[in-house]
Amino acid sequence: FFSPSAVPFAAGLDVDFRDYLPFDTPRDAQVALDALRPTALVFAKLDVWPVLVTAASQRGVRLGMVSATLRAGSTRRSAAAGTLLRDAYARLDVVGAVDPSDADRLVALGVRPDAITVTGDTRYDQVWARAAAADRTSDVLAPLRSYRPTLVAGSTWPSDEEPLLRAWGRLHAILPDARLIIAPHEPTAAHVSAIEGWATGQRLLAARIGSPAAQDADVVIVDRMGVLGDLYALADAAYVGGGFHDAGLHSVLEPAAFGAPVLFGPRHHQSRDATLLISAGGGAAAPDAAGLERMMLSWLRDESARYQAGARARALVRSGLGAARRAYDLIARLI
The missing domain is CATH 3.40.50.2000 (Glycogen Phosphorylase B;)
Known part of the structure; x- marks a missing residue:
């Protein structure tokens, strides 16, 4: 995660490690990958760290994204954002889009058509489980x-x-x-x-x-x-x-x-x-x-x-x- 607002949520997860993503610089990306040595790197929603993605891909780390969504009016669809992010999105091996319109927009942003499928939004399962457990x-x-x-x-x-x-x-x-x-x-x-x-x-x-x-x-x-x-x-x-x-x-x-x-x-x-x-x-x-x-x-x-x-x-x-x-x-x- 990157936002401080995610800290309470992350603290409640049953995981071995949780922390902020590093800044997206070549040195920070290499340090993080050296420390974690991941088999796969999976992003949620939309944001990708292009430097981190490139460094991970060069090491043979598999790349993915889940609950992927892109609004019709998103600034990420601009020419400038496309120049910066297109290669990172193209490197993703699998992408689960929230709905078909998200899938179409993500392909236009650079995701390979053969890498994308519609899987829905995992937040629906998350909030349902929390309500049931209240x-x-x-x-x-x-x-x-x-x-x-x-x-x-x-x-x-x-x-x-x-x-x-x-x-x-x-x-x-x-x-x-x-x-x-x-x-x-x-x-x-x-x-x-x-x-x-x-x-x-x-x-x-x-x-x-x-x-x-x-x-x-x-x-x-x-x-x-x-x-x-x-x-x-x-x-x-x-x-x-x-x-x-x-x-x-x-x-x-x-x-x-x-x-x-x-x-x-x-x-x-x-x-x-x-x-x-x-x-x-x-x-x-x-x-x-x-x-x-x-x-x-x-x-x-x-x-x-x-x-x-x-x-x-x-x-x-x-x-x-x-x-x-x-x-x-x-x-x-x-x-």
Whole structure:
């Protein structure tokens, strides 16, 4: 992995070794290959390290990519990116694409047609397994179990919270029993304090997760990393952050796997999963605070509407299962 946000996930994997990828320089690539002496080098999603790929290929290391995807509007389809990356993609021995359109775009980027096959997205298996393993009697979830209509808002940014909290303030006046569990993407002291200040101004009881007051709070603030994936088990409906800025929408599959209908902001078009959720009737995008309030009210007040949308969200995740096995079979060909 390369992003610091992947550290908690990597720490939970049953593997012999985990660490950051080296910088893509000739020296760092040679040092990494000398230390690890891999039989195969397999990337996930899209990014390849061209220097590392070339060095590994020259050593006879087999190369692959799984859950491979490339958006129609990706900058990697530009002429400059193609010049830089085409040789690296052409060196891949096997590639498992998420869907046929991804496969076509990856071939145009340089992947050999005989190397590519459609295997699906392994994240569907991942989130399904996590949902199935969620322990509602755990120290995290048990104190928060409630019959109150609950929205779990995950990976929120200030750009999400401005319309979301404004909408929630109005919603709470209509549904005073409703509860918000909110997990900021960056739970810094200042970020958490700002949400607490908003709750105080709304005369809502706010508490941080793990505190004695959290069980009865109107607003539960998650001030730690690594628990959001399980907290979606408590959601009657979910909000996923990232749709009110340009950095990208976070994972809508995690709450969907629990059967929660998923709400997000208007900037979701780079997310294949969000588009599929909307088409399936298991998710919705809202352009502003009024739209958020309308959808949250619909799901939290109408049990039938909430159940139907949640069932469609979960069915979408179920339809993507099996990609992990297909990716495993693909990688096994390299070893």
